[in-house]
Amino acid sequence: MYLLLAVMLWLLAAGDAQSKCKRNNRADYPFTPLSDGGSAQFWFGRINLASSAIQPAGTLLGSAVATAAEASGINGDTLLWTCDLADAGQIDEVFSTNGDDRVGGFSEIGTQDGLAGFYRTWFPGVAIRLTHLRSGKVFSRYYQSSRLDTYDIDQAGKKILIRAKHLSPIKAEVARVSDISPGTGTSNWCANTPDNQRWAAVAYTCTQPNGYLMLRGPGYNRASGDMDDDGEDHAYRYLFFGAANGIAFGMRMGATLSILPSxxxxxxxxxxxxxxxxxxxxxxxxxxxxxxxxxxxxxxxxxxxxxxxxxxxxxxxxxxxxxxxxxxxxxxxxxxxxxxxxxxxxxxxxxxxxxxxxxxxxxxxxxxxxxxxxxxxxxxxxxxxxxxxxxxxxxxxxxxxxxxxxxxxxxxxxxxxxxxxxxxxxxxxxxxxxxxxxxxxxxxxxxxxxxxxxxxx
Structure with missing residues (x-):
């Protein structure tokens, strides 16, 4: 009996070891959609800050929705990852703000104005909140996940095929906040500040993303060096980036700022x-x-x-x-x-x-x-x-x-x-x-x- 039990356990362990998710090759799924200049863009257009009398801190200024398929270098049918059929029910979308960057998602600055989940952007006085629409979870600096159960199946190869179109859309909201300080972060890739005293609008030229959407599954996780764990702080840990795992989302060149009476x-x-x-x-x-x-x-x-x-x-x-x-x-x-x-x-x-x-x-x-x-x-x-x-x-x-x-x-x-x-x-x-x-x-x-x-x- 003990010998039989040992054999059964060994077989189960062997089956788990063979079950694995992996990233598609770099030719078909390049690094570009994860790069600073390749993010899926949030198209807010003109953001204007009028007087605080008619537009006090806490006022929502606009919203936009972006999908992974809109990132540079890929489209909705691009194959991003493959998993074994046995991995069904164990595959997660993982997401966080760009938690290490000063204007990418390091500092949550909306709370003093009654706004939860709003993080500093490159535009002074404007904060952003990202929401994973499929789960309803609001992005934070700390990694979160949501089960992914939408994908294609290759019956012949017994594989799960995860394409860009299968990932959740991401909603972005911008609001006026009272904190206009430059802030800090563990990185500061956009050290300059926009000239917001001009009559004309200033474009959001900072290419730092505001958030990321990644994948985690059997054999494609923290142990393999491909993805961080839920609850870990993006400000200090970002294994996913070195593994080229994910899609970036951001405001780059999708918004402009002005300060005019309105x-x-x-x-x-x-x-x-x-x-x-x-x-x-x-x-x-x-x-x-x-x-x-x-x-x-x-x-x-x-x-x-x-x-x-x-x-x-x-x-x-x-x-x-x-x-x-x-x-x-x-x-x-x-x-x-x-x-x-x-x-x-x-x-x-x-x-x-x-x-x-x-x-x-x-x-x-x-x-x-x-x-x-x-x-x-x-x-x-x-x-x-x-x-x-x-x-x-x-x-x-x-x-x-x-x-x-x-x-x-x-x-x-x-x-x-x-x-x-x-x-x-x-x-x-x-x-x-x-x-x-x-x-x-x-x-x-x-x-x-x-x-x-x-x-x-």
Missing amino acids: CVVQNVTPEVVFPTISETELDLGQTRQVEFTLSFRCDEGTNSKPSYAAGTDDNQTAFGLQVSPGALAAAQLLGYVNQDRGVRYLLSDQYGTDPTVAKGVGISLSDADTHQQMQWLSSSVSGQWLPQSLPSGRNAGWYRLPAPGQQAGRTSPAPSSASVGQYTVEKRLTATLQKLPGKTVTAGRVFSTAYVIVKVQ
């Missing part, structure tokens, strides 16, 4: 409810219209900088209404997105995917005062000095607010520690529920979401 959304009509309309009425060209109002709080200006400039040109403040991801996908499928990425009709969030949602109907937007037709925004990303041109102007869905001198409802300046006065401007818009040109109307409910965006261009 506006923020103060109030919106929370719900726009249309009266019921029948298929017959829609087919006859009838519509339903509802007017609603947007309210913005704007900077009066300071001695050094005048009041905000309204318009859609560089350094001017514009607004737009952005459609939901589901509505955008449907609009693209139906051909309602123009060459500047403006969206002609707002469709239901689940148009074409939920059988209870009406088809053949959409919502158009117009100026309630001038009756001019308007486009919906497909994206809130805008700005100058970026490596790729971004759509701007009316055809993209950006519109000017009333200029300071044109606003009849101007209020008294509000007191603030920044000694900057503010006033309110309002914009009246009209939403029209109508039949989509050339489409057949199918009865159902209409439920659409739009987000009010105001941003320096």
